[in-house]
Amino acid sequence: MPPKTKGALQLVHRDVDEIKKQVDRLVKEVKEVKEVQSRDGSTEEAFRRCQELQMLVEKTQRTLMKLTKADESAPVGNYDRRKQEEETRLQNIWEQVNSLSLELSPPGPSSAAAGAVSKEDNEEDDDDEDEDSSDEDDEDEDEDEKPAVKPPSQSDPHVYTALSDFTGEQEGDLSVQRGEVLRIIRRAADGWWLAQDANGKRGVVPKTYLKIGSGVDDEDDEDDDDDEDDDEEEEEGEELTDDQEEKSSPHSNWSTVRKALTEIDTTDVLSAMGAIPSGFRPSSLNKLLVEEGKTYRGSHYVQPELSQSQLSFSDLFLDPDSGRVRSRQVRTCVCFSLWSCRMIPSPGVGVQVLSRHVRLCAFDGSQVLSNIHTVRATYNSKNPKTWSFSPRMTGVLPSLLDGDCFLRCKSESPNLGILFELGVSFIRNSTGERGDLSCGWSFLKLTDDTGNPLPNRTCELPVNEGTPYEKEAVKEASATRGSPAGVFHQMLQNRRQPKLIVKLKSSNRRTRTQLSLLPDSLLHCLSCVPLLVLHRQLQADSLLMDRPTMQNADLIFSPVLSTFPELLDQPDLLDALRRVWRDAENNMSRAQKRDSSFVKHEFLKVYTSSVYFLLHSPSLPRHRWADPPSEEQRARVIYANGEPGEPAGPEVFVDATRQHLAFDITELTFDLLRVAR
Template sequence: MPPKRKGPLQQVQREVDEITEQLDSLLRDVQSQVETTEEGFRRCQELQISSEKVLKTLKKLTKADELAPVGNYEQRKLEEERRLQSILESLDTLSLKLSPPGPSTAAGDVSKEDSEDSNDDSDNDDDHDDDHEDEKQALKPPSQPDPRIYIALSNFRGEQEGDLSVQRGEVLRVIRKTADGWWLAQDTKGNRGVVPKTYLKIGSGVSDEDNDKDDDEDDDKNEEESEEDEQDDEELTEQEKQSDASHSNWSTVRKALTEIDATDVLSAMGAIPSGFRPSTLNKLLVEEGVTYRGSHYIQPELSQSKLSFSDLFLDADTGRVRARQVKTCVCFTLWSCRMIPTPGVGVQVLSRHIHICAFDGTKVLSNIHTVRATYNSKSPKTWSFSPRVTGILPTLLDGDCFLRCNSASPDLGILFELGVTFIRNSTGERGDLSCGWAFLKLTDDTGNPLSNRTYELPVNGGTPYEKDVAMEASVTRGSPGGVIQQMLQARRQPKLIVKLKSVNNRTRTQLSLLPDILLHSLSCVHLLALHRQLLADTLLMNRPTMQNADPICSPVLSTFPVLLDQPDLLDALKSAWLYAETNMSRAQKRDLSYLKQEFIKVYMSSVYFLLHSPSLPCHRWADPSSEEQRARVIYTLLDALKQFQHTTGQSGGPEVFIDTQHQHLAFDVTESTFDLLRVAR
């Protein structure tokens, strides 16, 4: 009976077992010093090449390639990938241990031949070639090329953020290879970024002509460096200089090869699924100050002349803020996310959330709003939004949002970046990762606005600037199968469910009073509209002249924008305002002047008091202990202030600030100063 044929995955498993046995044998031989270091280094390089080849073959396998059905195919394939990654990490460590502390003999011979050729071409450079022969050798890679060590074939200048600029002949370590041809690499100085793979060549495989040109260029540079060194330090001899340069160059290369960041470590541990990346939108929020925060976008925008406002006007007949219609105004609801991969062991997830913004395919056009997802351990791959809670739903969990944008871009849409904030258990290091992204274009192919209905958006891996990066949970879309199999495969794809919806006339009117560009929660529209009315009264009616730009005394205007960056305080204002509205009559609710006066009183006796309370900890994102302590302080003080208001009948008066039961920070003039020139956009 002929032996049963094995499937491709079984063959790969057998090859991985053989590589594991060879690695164990190599480790034993190295430990017992049975063979020379050069022989062990050669075997290590061969195993690295074999492992890379098997890993490349494994990544191309699909379930359709199997001769017979295989249970848990994706899980078995992932286990083999992790085994190979672990083997490659061990081989990298062993290769660095066995590699010589300087250039190999073969590299030295090549350097000498190149220097002799250059001497034949130009007799005037003989002395300089002899002086700097060792420096050339120090820049040469080992004779046996590491599969992850590459040399730049040409100069590349980074044009976008995240690109790595390299010089011709520079030694790079490739950290991650992607299908789009942009590889993540690290240079000898520790800088990281993406480089086109067409600019790189593995090992020392650079053509002789390129080597000759590089040597000539190096000769000229070395001449200048040697002259400067002689002027700076005449006591050092030429041999000492050469020795120091050789040692420093090689140590720099070794340092670049051994340094691994947290993302690489977690990837090797299997804690980060494929398709995850460092969060793009979170980086903008952290590194760009207030540029992409809601507190910046609710400020008035100056006109081109800087003598008036471009988005804030008053209706002369009614005294209200004039409504402004923008090109795009949509309301939508986040329903859920399905089949989102979960981080593995070794990390604790502090927050699952979605960053939302207006996006045209190249740049962010609005503030970045964050909605936190609720998570159930029984369904680890499903994220939900807007949970049913008693009382007021926190703004951070509210999936009902609106977007106002005045951009005329035909590719305008809403970008959703799924993210997690994690802490590494072993080191306590925090980080933010993107679990994929989805994009909802707000117009169809003919340019008409999308209809109000539910949309299932595919979640893509990588960053919004990467294309066709698959998530770990996804399967091959082009694999053959029947209708039922295709339906099952479609259900396994990561999805984000979003619903575009309409709102009532009152909410639509309030939205028209807001800035031309803003993305936020629908539950806060009435508070934002009242703030907009107070802003218009202060800037357009109460200023001595329209050219007057002196600081204005207004505690509400100076501190209200902070609430958009601290949603728990915004929830406190919503709760206090709802309590005040329940005691108003219908006539009072329709009286705008009365509403503005009451809003200022409620604000001063609740949020303004909390902002300057010494017992309230500083706001910190995704810190459970800080969030719990802040919530306890906020609701304790709100209850006490409500009781004080009920007892004394005073709201927002000075009595609340001089009450001995509640402490207050020392007064600072900046907390009540609205500086138009500093905050205006």
């Protein structure tokens, strides 16, 4: 009877057991060495074995992350739970090996890299040492004496020249000056090459600072050198196989260790650990929100836009008959609903997910054309791969969870559409470091091939790997291996692929009228449209009617105009204002609702007695994205006056028991020149 074949997950389980045995054996040996205090000659060997185990753990993690049920030769019960258990075991082993590596590691890569030199380099160094050994034996040892180093040959392919000055920022970096000739000892896939200068000092240097050859101004061979350099990078850099990584120097993993030590990039460290599934990347849209200030925030896009002459507005006009904001039609105005996401993988062990969300914006294939709006997803812990939006709940649905959105965009690009980036915010358990990852992205083009708008329908969008800016063709996160065998198999594979379900829908006449009063480019949730319209009307009154002349740019007294845009960056305060204004509208008669002057007066009174006070209260913590303790504390402060959304009243400004921030003139004044787009 032939032996029973073992499944892929079972083989990984066996490999993990073997790695665990090797780690325990190494820990025991290191402990014994410490007890006898005879570490001479043993530390380097233990460190080398520790590095090999690190690479073995990483390789096993990558293998485990790629496994699916389809790889099993026979059905496996509780497959997801068993796979999760193996991930947890590998995470524990990784932390144990990493701690041991830090304990045994030398002070820097320059000293440790001596053992990472190839055999040919060692033989050359040994020959040099033998030639000078007789002279050194006759003289006394001098601590300041520099070792004899063989000058680099001009034709040696390992000789490179520094193109620019580089100052080492961390221990183990080699500082070089422009024109300095270096001898490359080892090329690493991460772009940091181990080099040796003319004085024998070794350290790592970024490859982008180096040029092959011994001359900086050698223009004749520049193109050939660049081509050769590129070929070497392709052969010895990113395309190293797992087997080649194992056969390379045990210090080839130094870049990962150094990043883990200095905590430069959590994403890189977790990727090396195998804790991030394939296709995950640092969030592109979150990077824009963090690095570009308010450029891509809703608070910027609700401000009026100046015309080309800078003497008037291009998107804000008054209707002379009614005195209200004139409606404006733009090329694209669409309403849609985020429905659900399915088959979205979760980060591996070692991280705690703080938020699952979708960031969306107008996109033409090359640039973002609107503000970046975020909708948080809800999920069931029993089925974490399925995300849903707009949960049913009593009262006002928080705008952060509201998947019913609108997009207004004036761009004439034929490729205009909506970019959806699925993301997770996480915190690393071991270090407490926070990060934001993209789980994939989808794009919904809003016109067909003939340029006509898409009809109202439900769209199932595939979720792609990587980022929308990558030049390489992306593939689906769960692409099938090989061609499907039949229609039934195609259906099964299609269900396993990650999908984002979006519904394009129509709006009623009142909503269309309100949307036409908003800025030409804006993306936000539909539930906030009435507040945005009121703010837009107040802008028109102050900027087009109350100013002495259109060329007057003095500060305007308006607490609402100066602070309302901040609410779009703080959804909890925006929800509180919605609650208060809903209650105020319910208490109005029909005649009062038709009186625009009365409505604006009531809105100003409600605003200044509620969220305006909270914006300048020291008891309200600063808004932080995906920070549960901060969100809970802010909720307690916002709804501390009784019923949720109940206005505090003007007496809070003279109440001695309440604290207030120091007064700033920007709380009351609207600076047109500073905020206009």
